[in-house]
Amino acid sequence: HVQLVESGGDSVQAGGSLRLSCVVSPNTYNRWCVAWFRQAPGKEREAVARMMNIDGKSTYYSDSVKGRCTISLDNTKNGVFLHMNSLKPEDTAMYYCAARYYCYDTVPRETEFPYWGQGTQVTVS
Numbered sequence: 386h387v388q389l390v391e392s393g394g395d396s397v398q399a400g401g402s403l404r405l406s407c408v409v410s411p412n413t414y415n416r417w418c419v420a421w422f423r424q425a426p427g428k429e430r431e432a433v434a435r436m437m438n439i440d441g442k443s444t445y446y447s448d449s450v451k452g453r454c455t456i457s458l459d460n461t462k463n464g465v466f467l468h469m470n471s472l473k474p475e476d477t478a479m480y481y482c483a484a485r486y487y488c489y490d491t492v493p494r495e496t497e498f499p500y501w502g503q504g505t506q507v508t509v510s
Contacts, residue, residue: 387411387500391482394505397472405467405505407482412463415439418488419465421456422495423478423507430481432493438465443488450476472509479504 393405409417420435434456435445441458455468469476483498 387484389482389484389500389502391480391502391505393467394480394507396508396510399473399509401472401509402468402470403472403507405469405480405482405507406459406464407467407502408459408464409438409482409484409500410463415463416486417463417484418443418486419456420445420483420493420498421465421467422481422483422493423476424481425475425478428478430495432495433480434467435488435493436465437488438463443490445493469507472507474509476507477509479506 388410390408416439419438421433422430424430433447436456437443453471457466481504482502484500485498
């Protein structure tokens with residue numbers, strides 16, 4: 386049974402930073418393509434970043450966060466971090482972690498990911 390647990394969401398002021406965490410279990414299988422999506426009220430869910438957690442390859446960043454966000458490996462917990470800097474009010478959304486067994490080198494689509502976490506709220510004012 387695959388589970389994803391996100392954490393790290395918070396309310397911050399514009400210009401601030403956050404680090405979101407996504408832990409994938411069970412950790413007996415440690416090769417995942419992990420992506421972050423976000424959904425703001427009244428908007429469609431969009432992909433933000435993606436990485437293959439075993440080797441850090443197949444990275445993707447949306448234009449809206451490129452240069453401000455970095456996805457990195459969490460080797461201790463079989464997961465990934467999303468480091469978010471220079472946050473803007475338009476970054477306000479529920480952030481979701483999603484996983485699949487391998488990455489396509491294309492823009493991540495939510496329909497491609499069978500495993501999802503419950504989300505963590507990021508609010509920027």
